[in-house]
Amino acid sequence: MRLTKRLNAIVNYVTPGKIVADIGTGHLQLPLYLVKTKRSPRVIATEYNLGPYQIACFTVALFNEKEKIELRQGNGLLVLMPGEAEIVVMAGMGGNTICQLLSRAPNVLSRVKRLILQPTTRAGDLRCWLTQNNWRLVDELLVKEKGHFYPVMAAEPGIEVIQDKLLLAIGPRLVEKNDPLLPAYLEKQIQIYRRILNELAGSQNPVYFEKRRALETIISKLNQLLAHCYGKLDRIE
Numbered sequence: 001m002r003l004t005k006r007l008n009a010i011v012n013y014v015t016p017g018k019i020v021a022d023i024g025t026g027h028l029q030l031p032l033y034l035v036k037t038k039r040s041p042r043v044i045a046t047e048y049n050l051g052p053y054q055i056a057c058f059t060v061a062l063f064n065e066k067e068k069i070e071l072r073q074g075n076g077l078l079v080l081m082p083g084e085a086e087i088v089v090m091a092g093m094g095g096n097t098i099c100q101l102l103s104r105a106p107n108v109l110s111r112v113k114r115l116i117l118q119p120t121t122r123a124g125d126l127r128c129w130l131t132q133n134n135w136r137l138v139d140e141l142l143v144k145e146k147g148h149f150y151p152v153m154a155a156e157p158g159i160e161v162i163q164d165k166l167l168l169a170i171g172p173r174l175v176e177k178n179d180p181l182l183p184a185y186l187e188k189q190i191q192i193y194r195r196i197l198n199e200l201a202g203s204q205n206p207v208y209f210e211k212r213r214a215l216e217t218i219i220s221k222l223n224q225l226l227a228h229c230y231g232k233l234d235r236i237e
């Protein structure tokens with residue numbers, strides 16, 4: 001059974017032998033892989049939408065894994081009892097959705113030992129939410145699939161030392177490890193910010209003036225980070 005690079009990165013963050021909850025399991029690839037390879041003894045796979053839930057039920061039966069994969073239909077963590085799963089995976093959802101799902105079930109979340117998160121958007125907002133809610137970023141890596149960069153992060157209860165907003169937007173662990181995809185990722189972010197800056201360039205409105213200054217600061221800091229990645233700067237100001 002072969003997994004995509006993205007799902008493979010998630011598997012590598014799963015501590016062997018632990019019960020996993022895969023929230024928004026989709027095609028059930030992750031739970032099937034985890035139990036078939038015996039990395040997890042049991043997976044609780046959840047789906048909010050009826051269509052994917054029904055397909056997942058059919059797939060569990062087809063692969064004869066009803067004992068090891070339990071399917072539940074419902075919203076986020078609300079279908080779990082506190083302490084049922086030490087590891088929670090949320091992958092392929094927007095960063096803000098993940099923040100909302102985490103916020104809605106504090107009793108469940110307080111018993112989780114590790115979160116493995118792969119936001120499709122707003123990764124910075126998610127990292128900020130984690131640091132403000134007593135989760136520390138244990139590790140992170142970037143995966144590139146079909147031209148898109150996906151951050152995959154592992155977080156555990158604790159205090160995150162990095163509070164700098166820009167570093168949290170990029171991923172402090174990615175910067176510290178100098179992730180192999182970080183330079184390309186930073187270049188893409190700089191391109192995006194430059195495009196927005198160009199769009200605001202003609203306006204005389206003072207609100208846009210402030211926005212332009214803020215964007216210029218971000219671009220300059222991202223360029224410093226990029227230079228740091230390429231070994232041209234020892235320290236980031």
Ligand SMILES: C[S@@+](CC[C@H](N)C(=O)[O-])C[C@H]1O[C@@H](n2cnc3c(N)ncnc32)[C@H](O)[C@@H]1O
Binds near residue numbers: 048091
């Ligand atoms: C893009 S798929 C990702 C599937 C899989 N996790 C992956 O990474 O390949 C997102 C899935 O999350 C499910 N989903 C969306 N909101 C949800 C929620 N609040 N609770 C549970 N599942 C949800 C959707 O039905 C969909 O199947």
